[in-house]
Amino acid sequence: MAAPILQVRDLRTQFATAGGIVKAVDGVSFDLYPGESLGIVGESGSGKSMTALSILRLVPDPGRIVHGQVLFHDQDLLQLTGEEIREIRGRDIAMIFQDPQSSLNPVLRTGFQVDEAMLAHGRPRSQARARTLELLKKVRIPAAESRYKDFPHQLSGGMRQRAMIAMGLSNAPSILIADEPTTALDVTVQAQILELLADLNRELGTAIVMITHNMGVVAGLCTRVLVMYAGEIVEQGPVEQIFENPQHPYTWSLLKSIPRVDALRHERLRSIEGLAPDLLQPPSGCRFHPRCPFRIERCYTDEPHLQDVAPGQKAACWVTMDRARSEMGADKLIDIRPGAASGVHPGELR
Amino acid sequence: MAEAAVSGRPAPAPSSAKVLLRAENVVKYFPAGIGSTVHAVDGCTFEIREGETLGLVGESGCGKSTLARLVTQLIPATSGKIFFGDVELTKLRGEKLRQYRRQLQMIFQDPFASLDPRMTVGDIIAEPLDNFRVMRGRKRNDRVQELLRTVGLNPNFNNRYPHEFSGGQRQRIGIARALALNPKLVVCDEALSALDVSIQAQIVNLLEDLQRELKLTYLFIAHDLSVVRHISDRVMVMYLGKIVEIADSVETYSSPKHPYTKALLSAIPVPDPKVQRGRRLVELTGEIPSPIHPPSGCRFHTRCPIARLPTPCAEVEPPLEAKSRDHLAACHFSSDV
Numbered sequence: 001m002a003a004p005i006l007q008v009r010d011l012r013t014q015f016a017t018a019g020g021i022v023k024a025v026d027g028v029s030f031d032l033y034p035g036e037s038l039g040i041v042g043e044s045g046s047g048k049s050m051t052a053l054s055i056l057r058l059v060p061d062p063g064r065i066v067h068g069q070v071l072f073h074d075q076d077l078l079q080l081t082g083e084e085i086r087e088i089r090g091r092d093i094a095m096i097f098q099d100p101q102s103s104l105n106p107v108l109r110t111g112f113q114v115d116e117a118m119l120a121h122g123r124p125r126s127q128a129r130a131r132t133l134e135l136l137k138k139v140r141i142p143a144a145e146s147r148y149k150d151f152p153h154q155l156s157g158g159m160r161q162r163a164m165i166a167m168g169l170s171n172a173p174s175i176l177i178a179d180e181p182t183t184a185l186d187v188t189v190q191a192q193i194l195e196l197l198a199d200l201n202r203e204l205g206t207a208i209v210m211i212t213h214n215m216g217v218v219a220g221l222c223t224r225v226l227v228m229y230a231g232e233i234v235e236q237g238p239v240e241q242i243f244e245n246p247q248h249p250y251t252w253s254l255l256k257s258i259p260r261v262d263a264l265r266h267e268r269l270r271s272i273e274g275l276a277p278d279l280l281q282p283p284s285g286c287r288f289h290p291r292c293p294f295r296i297e298r299c300y301t302d303e304p305h306l307q308d309v310a311p312g313q314k315a316a317c318w319v320t321m322d323r324a325r326s327e328m329g330a331d332k333l334i335d336i337r338p339g340a341a342s343g344v345h346p347g348e349l350r
Numbered sequence: 351m352a353e354a355a356v357s358g359r360p361a362p363a364p365s366s367a368k369v370l371l372r373a374e375n376v377v378k379y380f381p382a383g384i385g386s387t388v389h390a391v392d393g394c395t396f397e398i399r400e401g402e403t404l405g406l407v408g409e410s411g412c413g414k415s416t417l418a419r420l421v422t423q424l425i426p427a428t429s430g431k432i433f434f435g436d437v438e439l440t441k442l443r444g445e446k447l448r449q450y451r452r453q454l455q456m457i458f459q460d461p462f463a464s465l466d467p468r469m470t471v472g473d474i475i476a477e478p479l480d481n482f483r484v485m486r487g488r489k490r491n492d493r494v495q496e497l498l499r500t501v502g503l504n505p506n507f508n509n510r511y512p513h514e515f516s517g518g519q520r521q522r523i524g525i526a527r528a529l530a531l532n533p534k535l536v537v538c539d540e541a542l543s544a545l546d547v548s549i550q551a552q553i554v555n556l557l558e559d560l561q562r563e564l565k566l567t568y569l570f571i572a573h574d575l576s577v578v579r580h581i582s583d584r585v586m587v588m589y590l591g592k593i594v595e596i597a598d599s600v601e602t603y604s605s606p607k608h609p610y611t612k613a614l615l616s617a618i619p620v621p622d623p624k625v626q627r628g629r630r631l632v633e634l635t636g637e638i639p640s641p642i643h644p645p646s647g648c649r650f651h652t653r654c655p656i657a658r659l660p661t662p663c664a665e666v667e668p669p670l671e672a673k674s675r676d677h678l679a680a681c682h683f684s685s686d687v
Binding site: 215 | 579620621
């Protein structure tokens with residue numbers, strides 16, 4: 001395997017709030033390889049977006065990156081001056097966001113905003129315009145010439161996201177970070193955007209970091225995935241392996257809790273008991289232990305670290321699903337008793 | 351379908367089941383500046399059967415939420431009739447209509463915006479009881495506690511305020527409020543969209559349990575087709591103010607009879623890399639047209655992969671008709687789908 005293009009080492013991002021310190025990202029390490037498409041999944045508050053923002057040092061106040069390294073071509077992005085990191089942003093590592101409406105400037109023409117991304121990195125104005133038109137065509141915006149002059153409000157949500165992608169790609173970055181780029185879009189438009197990203201990844205060799213809460217998006221687009229929970233990576237590995245044989249109980253539960261459109265019969269969903277933890281006071285030991293059906297005594301006190309569970313696959317769990325299956329009957333645990341998971345006690349109702 | 355009865359789920363209402371609510375050619379136009387109108391809901395006819403869950407799907411702007419508000423008569427229809435049992439709701443006004451509202455309740459999308467931050471949870475849940483002067487004093491408090499238990503919350507939470515609860519818990523509070531008056535029909539308008547997947551599963555399971563215990567009928571609106579597929583007995587698909595397909599949910603998903611339904615289904619990512627990589631996206635070009643000037647003929651013809659243009663698709667509007675038993679679709683070429 002080629003050398004990683006980006007290495008994140010023990011990244012810690014914290015927010016000082018009136019109630020105490022929120023550890024939004026707490027010791028995250030991973031590698032990104034050239035041309036790959038890496039998914040980061042997790043529920044809200046798991047730290048997936050903060051991880052992405054930390055890479056480009058875009059963490060909003062009062063957030064601070066307090067520890068770690070982000071190595072890009074052997075230079076630590078966290079040590080660069082403001083001037084130096086601005087050179088990297090948009091040129092080597094670009095980012096697109098969930099809401100293209102609020103990421104575009106409403107009073108500037110869409111095409112000009114794409115030009116601007118190139119002007120900022122020293123491309124002459126004369127070249128920028130031609131390249132913008134080429135990019136708008138590449139992201140499959142019909143009638144690119146007239147769309148160039150449109151203001152963002154004249155475009156639909158899908159078009160705006162395409163324009164954002166064009167902007168992201170304008171300086172041919174080696175990494176494109178996409179933070180929930182399709183969450184605000186309808187499914188048919190989402191499918192178009194995902195296909196576009198997959199094609200660009202293949203054609204241009206741009207490495208993609210896809211941040212999403214949607215397991216289906218990861219399954220379709222990514223080759224490797226990181227699963228985050230309460231600020232930490234709890235499992236990582238090749239997508240096929242993680243979906244087929246998840247080893248962390250959180251990943252396993254998450255996959256069992258999503259209804260599938262291709263399901264053949266009605267199965268009761270496996271809900272994860274309880275709530276996401278309060279990051280002001282994360283649980284002791286393994287952060288997932290209060291919600292984990294397979295916890296053992298050790299989980300209450302000792303924090304597990306990522307360990308190899310299969311080739312290329314790591315999980316941070318003292319038990320892992322192999323053992324939960326053989327010793328704890330995990331496969332029988334999907335409780336289909338009426339009322340089992342929802343808190344309703346049959347007979348109590350009128 | 352036999353497979354739908356697995357896991358103790360109530361058998362879907364057969365087509366002979368009693369009709370709880372019937373909409374006949376319901377239309378809702380909104381004014382949109384001088385001389386133009388938004389054709390939000392444009393002639394919808396369907397029925398909701400007692401005890402079933404009817405799913406309603408479509409992209410944003412297709413008229414789903416407007417239809418929900420028409421069904422509950424929160425807004426008056428421009429034309430058309432809505433019957434609840436034998437009573438024509440669209441004819442009722444004022445106090446008479448208000449009394450029917452007891453039986454028609456709604457659960458909303460945003461668990462943050464739909465609960466008054468200055469009321470205690472107990473008062474929020476009891477508001478329907480107070481409005482209709484159903485219960486007072488001890489009885490009222492007992493009922494609130496019972497409802498809290500019903501939705502899986504601690505009954506002693508009644509003195510707390512909404513901000514003390516998470517999104518999933520707030521959605522449970524919204525459900526308790528909807529159940530307070532023992533309604534017959536509950537309209538869930540994107541009730542799960544704001545929730546994380548693990549919490550979404552809890553609420554889906556809760557809704558299924560409540561339906562079985564309380565013999566509820568649901569109109570379940572969502573843009574997430576996998577959730578709708580999971581929870582519904584029958585599914586209704588809308589496009590630009592029109593119903594394009596209604597059928598048993600298993601059948602809609604296994605053999606859709608409208609190209610739009612097929613395209614929608616193919617666009618949903620399946621959380622399984624092996625399946626997902628092998629699927630072909632029936633790509634819909636472009637996006638949903640404006641409901642101010644809906645396309646002529648079949649409204650889907652501008653994006654349809656099998657449309658024959660100009661005739662008949664751009665000229666003749668296909669009627670919503672039975673293509674097989676209990677399977678309605680509005681397409682000239684449904685056998686080609």
